[in-house]
Amino acid sequence: MSSETTGRSTWKSRTGFILAAIGSAVGLGNIWRFSYLAYENGGGAFLIPYIFALLTAGIPLLILEFGIGHERIGSAPLAFRKIxxxxxxxxxxxLLFTMFGIVLYYSVVIAWCVDFIFYSFNLSWGDDPDKFFFESFLNLSSSPAEIGIIQTPILISLFIVWLVSWGIIVRGVSRGVELANRVFMPLLLLLTLVLVFWSVNLEGAMVGISAYLKPDFTKLxxxxxxxxxxxxIFFTLSLGFGIMIAYASYMPYNSNMTGSAVITALANCGFSLLSGFGVFAILGFMSVTQSKPLExxxxxxxxxxxxxxxxxxxLIGDAGPLFGVLFFLSLTVAGVSSAISIVEAFVSGAKDKFGINRxxxxxxxxxxxxxxxxxxTTNGGxxxxxxxxxxINNYGLVMAGLLECIVVGWFFRLDIIRKHLNKVSKMQLGVWWNWVIKLCLPLFLTVILLNQLIRELSVAYGGYSWASLIGIGWSWIGITFLVSFIFAVQPWKTDNHLAKGRGEEL
Structure with missing residues (x-):
């Protein structure tokens, strides 16, 4: 370990780093969100704006986050302190709204997946999975105000999820997070390939795949x-989480950071496309066997x-339980790999500033x-x-990404990061990248933010009361925002913030 990284953990290899970054990016949303979005927004034609967004926003911003972490040599708080x-x-x-927001509910969804692995063995949901899930499993109440009681099966699985996460994170970067992703990512790919191959060979699979890919160019x-x-693109790459900054900071000096960002982004999006084939093949199978329209x-x-x-x-028959176990196991693996990255990002930030034992x-x-x-895990959960x-997804993450671009692009010498990335990477960035960060990305993210805000003000989200939206949603954003300033004004217990960035040492 070089002197500049003394005191910081490092990845054992670039492969381990890329697998961990992909593990963070690939989550439950890749499996169920992308395919539905493609179907709703023009099928195959949706790939045009999707790829355009990947090239003009996803990859440039991921490169920026890798660059910030690697050049400033620190977690998100340390990196921005050095800026x-x-x-x-x-x-x-x-870090606050992901650690004390996203990962809290995300771990519960993973717990659902764990429960459904066991339910798959004997098809516990019976003839009405809808009623089973909402009434028997969740025992859903009538509103957010009616919290109700804790559902014990979910609580038990939730404990297991957090115990596994703890067991991985406590072992550190190379022996914990990296090793876990070296197992999880190949396993997830194998499970996904098996499920997709199985699905596309079911009766009616092509009906679903055709609907998934059939282009409707009028949608453009x-x-x-x-x-x-x-x-x-923004949500699926874990952008704005602070994760990629922390992960990049664990890389040694001579690392191809720009190339790693491109590989991570392409692998993540490729996984989304692949999963979509399996999802819609199954939906096509359901459409044909039940004689119902796909919609x-x-x-x-x-x-x-x-x-x-x-x-x-x-509907699959005797092989149904095995298919169910594989499907929910793949969701569990995808979820855990993302969850541990969120906790690790916070561990990195707190350890950098306060020097607390890992x-x-x-x-x-x-x-x-x-x-x-x-x-x-309650009735109103x-x-x-x-x-x-x-x-958090529509406001917190977008605002964090927007501010990140503005701060680094306009209040810092962005060329320091670009020249550093060019020095350590095979793929060279031109001045165009500076203007993507300074102008294009802020514009894209502002449009997304304003569009969502206008829609929200005209019609209350989800039909919820304004009291619920303000008391739960806006409060969660506001409280974590205020606490971030409280953390920032605390005195540093380490000397990490005194070190220069790698680009400034050139």
Whole structure:
């Protein structure tokens, strides 16, 4: 380990780093969100705005986050502190609303997947998966205000999820996070390939795949389709989380950072495309075997995984239970790989500033995470999950990404990062990249933010009361924003913030 990285963990190899970055990016949304978005927004034609968004926003911003972490040699709070004392809060804010927001409800969804692995053995959902999921499993209440009681099966699986996460994170970067992703990512790819191959050979599979890919070029004239493409690219690459900054900071000097960003982005998007074939092959199978139009069996998000898929698993026959186990196991693996990256990003930031022992810090965060997740295991938990997820993803992450581009692009010498990346990478960035970060990305993210805000003000999200939206959603954003300043003004217990960036040492 070189002197410049002394005191910081490092990846054992570039492959391990890329697998961990892909593990963070590839999550539950790749499996159920992308395919539905493509279907709703022009099928094969949606690939045009999707790829355009990948090239003009996703890859440039991922390169920026890799560059910030690698050149500033630090987690998000440390990196922004080195950019300027007044910007440290911007490093803390994403870590706070992801660690004490996203990962809290995300771990509960993973717990659902764990439960459904076992339910798959005997098809416990019976003839009505919809009723089973919402009434028997979740025992859903009537509103967010009616919290109700904790659902014990979910709580038990939630404990297992956090215990696994703790066991990985407490072992450190190379022996924990990297090693886990060396197992998880090949396993996830294998499971996905098996499921896709199995699905496309089912009766009626081509009906679904045709609907998934059939291009409707008239959709390209709708601005909302382009906004959806940019939104999906932004969310699916874990941008604005602070994760990629932390992960890049663990890389040694001579690392091909730009090439790694491109590989990570392409692998993530390729996985989304691949998963879509399996998802719509199953929906086509359901359409044909039940003699229903495809639009009647297509559903989005949670309903796709926990209602539509169980219906399909029941229709497959004797092999249904095995298919179910493989499907929910793949969701679990995808979820855990993303969840540990969120906790690791916070561990990195807290360790950089306060010098807390990793084992103690990881234990404390996992205990707090488990406790904070419990609200989402109650009868009203799904409503809370929906509201918190909506506000953090549509406002928190977009605002964090927007501010990141503005701060680094306009209040810092962006050329320091670009020249550093060019020095260590085979793929060279031109001055065009500076202007993508300074102008194009802020414009794209502002449009996404304003579009969502205008829509929100005209019609309350999800039909919820304004009291629920303000009391849960906006409060979650506001509280984490204020706490980020509290963290930022705390004195540094280490000397990490005094070190220069690698680009300034050239």
């Amino acid at each position: 300027g004392r007044r910007w440290e809060w911007l490093g803390w804010w994403p 004239g709708d601005p909302n389709v382009w906004i959806s493409a940019y939104g999906q 009647e069996v297509v559903t989005q998000s949670i309903g796709l995984a926990f209602v539509a898929y169980p219906k399909a698993i029941s 084992k103690k810090l990881a234990t404390l965060l996992c205990v707090l995470g488990f406790a904070g997740s419990i609200i989402f 799904l409503f809370w999950l929906d509201i918190v997820d909506h506000f």
